[in-house]
Amino acid sequence: MQYYLTMEFLSIILGLFFLIKGGAYLFDGSLAFSMKLKIPRFIIGMTVVSFATSAPELVVSVQSAMMGYPDLALGNIVGSNVANIAFVLGIVIVLAPIQIEKVFYKFDWPIMTAITFLFYFLLKSGDALTRLEGGLMILVLIVYLFVILFFQKGRLTDDEIFDETVETKYVKIAYYVIFGAFLLWLGSEVLIKGAVGLASKLGVSERIISITIIAFGTSIPELSTSIIAIMNKEQKISIGNLIGSNIFDMLGIIGLTGLMSPIYISDKALISSDLIWMISITLLILPLVFFPNKMKFGRAEGIILILAYLLFIGRLF
Numbered sequence: 001m002q003y004y005l006t007m008e009f010l011s012i013i014l015g016l017f018f019l020i021k022g023g024a025y026l027f028d029g030s031l032a033f034s035m036k037l038k039i040p041r042f043i044i045g046m047t048v049v050s051f052a053t054s055a056p057e058l059v060v061s062v063q064s065a066m067m068g069y070p071d072l073a074l075g076n077i078v079g080s081n082v083a084n085i086a087f088v089l090g091i092v093i094v095l096a097p098i099q100i101e102k103v104f105y106k107f108d109w110p111i112m113t114a115i116t117f118l119f120y121f122l123l124k125s126g127d128a129l130t131r132l133e134g135g136l137m138i139l140v141l142i143v144y145l146f147v148i149l150f151f152q153k154g155r156l157t158d159d160e161i162f163d164e165t166v167e168t169k170y171v172k173i174a175y176y177v178i179f180g181a182f183l184l185w186l187g188s189e190v191l192i193k194g195a196v197g198l199a200s201k202l203g204v205s206e207r208i209i210s211i212t213i214i215a216f217g218t219s220i221p222e223l224s225t226s227i228i229a230i231m232n233k234e235q236k237i238s239i240g241n242l243i244g245s246n247i248f249d250m251l252g253i254i255g256l257t258g259l260m261s262p263i264y265i266s267d268k269a270l271i272s273s274d275l276i277w278m279i280s281i282t283l284l285i286l287p288l289v290f291f292p293n294k295m296k297f298g299r300a301e302g303i304i305l306i307l308a309y310l311l312f313i314g315r316l317f
Contacts, residue, residue, distance in 0.1 A: 007197075008194050008197045008201060009198065011191070011194025012191055012194040012195055012214075014190050015189075015190035015191025015194055015195075016217035016220070017187070018183045018186050018190060019056040019059070019183070019184060019217065019218060020187075020217070020220050020224075021180075021187075022056070022059075022180045022184035023052070023053065023056045023180070023221040024224075026052055026184065027049070027055075027180075028176050029173050029174075029180060030052045030177070031049070032168035032176065033173050033177075035168070036170070036173065049225065049241050049244070050240070050242075050247075050248060051244070052221075053241065054221075054245045054248045054252070054253065055180075055184055056184060056187070056217075056218040056220075056221060057076060057080050057218045057249055057253055058252070058256070059185060059187070060072070060188045061076050061254065061257050062253070062256065063185075063189065063192055064188075064210075065257045065263055066260065069206055070264050070265060070266065071207045071210065071265070071270065072195065072206050072207075073254070073257055074207075074210075074263065074270050075206065075208075075209075075210030075215065076214050076218060077215075077250065078211060078270065078274045078275060078278050079210060079214070079215025080216075081249055081278055082211075082215070082278050082309060084222050084245055084246055085246060085285060085305070086281050086309035086312065087223075087306060088219060088222050088223045088226055088242060089297075089302075090302040090305035090306035090309065091223065091226075091302065092226045092227075093297040094299050094302035095302075097293075097296060097299065098239065098296070098297045099295065099296055100289050100295045100296060105286060105289050108240070108243050109243075109285055109286055109289075111243075112243050112246060113282055113283065113286075115247055115250055115251060116246075116250065117279065118137075118250075119137075119275075120271075120275050122137070123275065127264060127265060128264040129254065129258040129262060129263040130262050131259055133258055134254070134255045134256065134257065134258025134260075135255070135259055136255075137254060138252070138255040138256065141247070141248070141252050144247060144251070195210065195213065207267040207274070208316050208317075212313055222241060222242055222245050225241055226241065226242070239297075273315075281305075281309075281312070284304075284305075288301045
């Protein structure tokens with residue numbers, strides 16, 4: 001029994017390693033391609049950066065649903081979103097406090113909150129997320145991107161953390177993208193099989209495994225990108241990356257997964273408990289903008305968010 005558990009744990013660790021490396025390669029390739037095409041920096045920050053760091057969640061969720069494990073797909077997204085806005089953001093602002101601009105609580109937070117509620121009500125409305133509802137999510141994502149591209153042009157002009165003078169050849173960009181995509185596919189296969197095997201042998205639900213181990217692992221790209229931003233004294237891009245990743249997770253990943261195959265929800269605790277926690281932590285962000293430090297995310301706010309994440313995980317066991 002112990003031997004088999006060890007093998008399952010090794011599969012999960014190896015799968016996470018492949019996902020992290022694949023996400024890093026895809027991130028580097030996507031970013032270099034964007035720079036090559038002279039795409040404005042704010043667009044890269046709000047789209048390419050956040051979408052590329054969500055690539056592991058995308059592959060794991062789509063693969064999980066297609067292999068017949070919808071609870072893994074949904075649990076991965078819910079757990080990853082909570083990890084992004086509680087654990088990752090908490091660590092970022094503990095390490096380096098961030099001054100908050102008005103546009104955050106006038107645009108970014110309301111949009112993320114509205115999409116979170118839409119996500120909740122679509123999942124709660126029936127026993128499955130239908131193809132029609134998946135299509136609706138994709139449509140909302142397109143509208144969001146349209147607003148970012150055409151109505152938010154005055155933002156993020158100084159928040160680029162990457163050197164635009166570095167030239168990358170197209171062959172190298174293709175290598176990054178193709179090899180990154182291969183590692184993401186391989187990592188998802190190994191991770192899902194290891195996670196399902198571990199859950200069955202320990203008698204733990206797929207939902208709990210996905211919300212804890214898998215979700216935390218697929219949030220590592222967001223964490224590493226945020227730490228890079230801190231090292232380059234560009235903390236503000238961290239919030240944009242995390243918000244963009246969460247929006248893409250809910251609309252793009254689950255929307256695409258639902259379009260490919262209806263997602264049937266077998267573990268109702270995902271709706272009645274996990275999603276309520278995700279909504280609650282999302283709502284917690286706004287008062288933290290004003291208290292205890294007005295218009296600033298500092299160490300106190302970071303500790304509160306980290307504690308909220310630990311409570312979220314701790315209630316599962």
